[in-house]
Amino acid sequence: xxxxxxxxxxxxxxxxxxxxxxxxxxxxxxxxxxxxxxxxxxxxxxxxxxxxxxxxxxxxxxxxxxxxxxxxxxxxxxxxxxxxxxxxxxxxxxxxxxxxxxxxxxxxxxxxxxxxxxxxxxxxxxxxxxxxxxxxxxxxxxxxxxxxxxxxxxxxxxxxxxxxxxxxxxxxxxxxxxxxxxxxxxxxxxxxxxx
Numbered sequence: 001x002x003x004x005x006x007x008x009x010x011x012x013x014x015x016x017x018x019x020x021x022x023x024x025x026x027x028x029x030x031x032x033x034x035x036x037x038x039x040x041x042x043x044x045x046x047x048x049x050x051x052x053x054x055x056x057x058x059x060x061x062x063x064x065x066x067x068x069x070x071x072x073x074x075x076x077x078x079x080x081x082x083x084x085x086x087x088x089x090x091x092x093x094x095x096x097x098x099x100x101x102x103x104x105x106x107x108x109x110x111x112x113x114x115x116x117x118x119x120x121x122x123x124x125x126x127x128x129x130x131x132x133x134x135x136x137x138x139x140x141x142x143x144x145x146x147x148x149x150x151x152x153x154x155x156x157x158x159x160x161x162x163x164x165x166x167x168x169x170x171x172x173x174x175x176x177x178x179x180x181x182x183x184x185x186x187x188x189x190x191x192x193x194x195x
Contacts, residue, residue, distance in 0.1 A: 048147035049082035050108075057125070058163065059134035059156040060172040066132040070171030071098075072156060073121030074140075080108035082146065088116065090143035091123055097138065098125040108144075124170070134158035 045052045054077035060066050080086045088106040093099075103122035108114050116123060125138070136156045141149045157163060159172075 045150065045152060046081070047150055048144070049080060050086070050142075050144060050147045050150055051079040051081055052142075052150070052152065053077045053079070055152055055154045057132075057138060057154055057156045058121075058166055058169050059132050059136075059158050060169060062134070062158045062160040064133075064173050066128060066169055066172050068128055068131055070128050070131075070169065071124045071126040072128065072132060072169050073117055074123040074125070074154070075115075075117035075121070075166075076123075076142075077113060077115055078106075078108060079113050080110055080147075083110055084146065085109050086147055087145040088123075088142060089145050091125075092141035092143065092149070093125055093138065096129060098128045100124075100140075101126050105145075121167075132156050 054075070056075055057072040058075060059072060066072055074091065076088075078088070086108045088108060089102065091100040091102055101124045103124075106114065106116050106122070134156050135158075137153050138156060139151070139153050141151050143149050159166060159168060
């Protein structure tokens with residue numbers, strides 16, 4: 001191997017070793033919330049006559065967090081495709097995450113779309129035992145009076161983009177305010193010309 005070939009091989013190896021680190025630099029501190037996601041992606045479920053086309057827990061504003069002790073509301077779009085009405089009566093979650101609260105059973109008429117959580121969230125996970133920043137997934141069991149238990153893995157999404165119209169999750173900490181960067185004045189940019 002010639003001297004130039006050896007230098008090229010070392011440079012190529014260094015570039016390959018640094019590539020993963022350099023790729024992560026552009027993502028910033030909120031890398032998980034900067035990834036595009038869709039709350040309906042991989043969540044459309046049609047089981048036991050219950051069609052869930054959208055499901056998400058609302059997290060904090062981008063750059064903030066839901067603190068320990070806080071709560072995250074559940075939003076669902078559900079169609080009961082059975083011939084008889086059903087009722088969403090419960091939510092099961094791992095107790096290491098928090099406690100599920102269903103404020104009132106949700107009636108699901110036959111063949112009619114019901115938006116759970118709109119206009120007021122009624123199903124929550126309260127007393128969070130770990131902070132949530134958005135981007136996490138939560139395994140739950142939705143309990144229906146007739147259809148029984150429907151397991152789902154539901155994403156926690158940040159309150160950004162099209163979700164800013166939703167009310168903030170209870171107890172969410174505010175996003176940090178960006179520090180303004182000083183800008184040069186016209187005189188400072190061009191300096192004093194002495195004219």
